[in-house]
Amino acid sequence: MASSPPPNTTPAPYGRACANCSHAKSKCFQLAAGTGCERCQRLKKTCRPSTTVRKRNGRASTSKTAQLEAKLDSLMSLLLRDEPSTDTPGLSRLALPTTVPQVPQSQESGSSRTAYSEGIPTPPATIALGGSPRALDTLCSSIPISPENAEQMLSFFRTESIKNLPFAYIPSYMTSQQLRQEKPFFWLSIMAVTSPHCLQRESINLKLADFIHQKILIDFAPSMDILLGMMTFFSWATYSGRHQQILYPHVIMGLVCDLGINKPIPTEPSTMQAFKCAVGFKQNTPTSRTMEERRAVLGCYLITASIALTTSKIDALRWTPHMEESLSVLTNARECPEDERLVTLVKLSLVMDKAYHLQRDGDGHHAPYFYIKAFQSQLNLVKDSIPGSLRNDDSILFHIATTELVIHEIAMRAPSTPNTPDLQRLDSLYTSLQAAKTWLDLWLSQRPTEYMAFPYTIFGQLSRALVSLYRLSVLDDPAWDRNFVRTTANLLEYLNRMTYGMKMSTTHLAVPHQSEWNVFEKASTMFQCIREGWEPKLMEAWFPSPQSGAFDDTLNASNPPMLDETLPMNGLDDLWMMDVFGSL
Structure with a gap:
């Protein structure tokens, strides 16, 4: 049997209970004097109206694609607003440098969608990362390297290091700042392996290794930036454990296969791509293979073949007809x-x-x-x-x-x-x-x-x-x-x-x-x-x-x-x- 309301009170309309009664899931009786509710007055609490959200019954969108894109835009907005993770030891919360260009939200969400597509090359000026770009930029900013030293280290890598394993081409006119903007993880890996100071190099390597294990392998989508950075860090890093001789080659082989650069550009969508299209994801099919991708896949073969030969614990990246084609293209093109x-x-x-x-x-x-x-x-x-x-x-x-x-x-x-x-x-x-x-x-x-x-x-x-x-x-x-x-x-x-x-x-x-x-x-x-x-x-x-x-x-x-x-x-x-x- 329902209890009768207290005298000189009126039950609050549906959805209009005060914040205290709503939180306690108790009936709210408004006083006739308009000074709050009977329960708050009895408990000597401040009676505050609850926050209400009006339910909107707008027209449902007729496009499933539009709904999915709206959800992705919302997710990307949340990611961009998130603070960088503090799980990585030694990282400090630093503001984004003013020299790093900010990508509009619509472009950012679009690049994040296409980054998951198989075999899609990353445009040189685009950071196509699935994780938060701020986390990577914060790590770059935490490295105590002056612009002058960064230029010297990049020059050493370009003229001395890369000639021994030439899986990438860095033009002589490209500055350290430009490379950092276009490929921040690749830039960071170069800084990690070329620092002339032992303790500084060890510190950077530890930070980068932690970032790889905690972020790159979990949050970031495959991209050419990530692939080139991983190949650099593994091939030249002076920090590494014994197990990483086997772990990292499999990681870079997985990145190559995920990017699809070891095989021809598909003429028709794969089963997964067809499924994504069916549920509304946009699929941007590349029209040609870039020289950067051809060098990277051949470099991956060099690295994994060397590990296989030295440790006898893994097999090299499987040689494919498309890799043979890349070898022929590089032979004839002589771009660098x-x-x-x-x-x-x-x-x-x-x-x-x-x-x-x-x-x-x-x-x-x-x-x-x-x-x-x-x-x-x-x-x-x-x-x-x-x-x-x-x-x-x-x-x-x-x-x-x-x-x-x-x-x-x-x-x-x-x-x-x-x-x-x-x-x-x-x-x-x-x-x-x-x-x-x-x-x-x-x-x-x-x-x-x-x-x-x-x-x-x-x-x-x-x-x-x-x-x-x-x-x-x-x-x-x-x-x-x-x-x-x-x-x-x-x-x-x-x-x-x-x-x-x-x-x-x-x-x-x-x-x-x-x-x-x-x-x-x-x-x-x-x-x-x-x-x-x-x-x-x-x-x-x-x-x-x-x-x-x-x-x-x-x-x-x-x-x-x-x-x-x-x-x-x-x-x-x-x-x-x-x-x-x-x-x-």
Whole structure:
């Protein structure tokens, strides 16, 4: 039975209860004197009218597309109003620089919709990010780099670093500020890997790594900016953990596949694109493949093929007919000087990848020397096609020597014939010896600044050259002269010279009172530890005692760790040292 209203009161109309009664879900009785409601007066509360929203029964839009676009515009407005996340350590809330152009809301929402489409190239002047651009701009603003230093670091990357892995073209007239506006994540990655100060570089790398893990992999849509930045950070960063050698290659391969730049532009929509069209999403189909996209996909192949060859834990990005087309287009277009170098490096990498897969997967139908001859013929064709301006280029020579090592490793793994010397095998072993010697001599001829410009691909090749020379030095084959190896390419002498060279280079990145953070100090320690780990086996192979039995030509797996893993790992060693040499 309903209770009767208090005297001298009137029940409030529907939807007109005061804020207190509405919050308490209690009936509201307005006093006749007009001074509020009976409940608020009894409880001695301030009676405030509730906020009402008038329900509008407007005409429903006849266009589903218009409704979806309106919702997307609303979502983008909310994203743009949101404050940047404070999850990333060390980031400060900074205002947007006045030099960064603001994109109108309608354009921003449109770019966010098209960024999710498969295979759509990012226009150079558009930041097509799915996450909040303010979060990325805040991170860029938090990096303590002056405009003058930023220009110097960009110049170093453009003239020294990128020539070793030319997956992008940065025109000489482009300034650091222009690159930051057009591709902020790419710019940030360049700043992270070229900072000349050890502690500053470590700080930037940590911030960028946190941002990648917390934001890029979750909130941001695939774009060329993100792809180029990830390729740069992984290939040159002096901050990385062991697991990231496997994580980052898969990330950049995923970005390539999501952008669709490894395959032709589709003539008809995919199943997902057709579904998006059916529910009202606009699909902007690209009409042509850009040169930027062609370089990026070939660069991704170079990076992943190098990781596959060094770690044997992943496969390279699958080579497709469209990538072959991109290789041909870059060969003929010659839009920039680095395209010829990129084409040559990719051709060499293709030969290496084939030889690697043969060794890994095996084939018992043909003799190993049949494949060695075939791969060597392919390598000779690539060498003949190298332009004259690149025949003495260090990055090309590094890759040629490594390709020969990979090809002729097949002979090192083949069983020896004790009674009759296998001349083909001996020829391959000699070729491997000369290739390892060529590679290491080339390494010792580099300046300290060139060491800092080397990407992961070169460091992986260094590990192969050292390991190959070690195997040749201790190879137990009656027909193989280990003393000849010692006099031709003495591994201990190479390690001594590398140790000395790194010590002489320590002043290049000296950090007061913290020498352990100097990349050259740690590289020197690394080479010295490798020497100490390998010297006993080498001395036993070169100067065997009468009591020594047959020598095991495998790498010694019982050696103690060559570096204290508590040492702060940044620099030449942290990307490849522990995985490649840590178990020897």
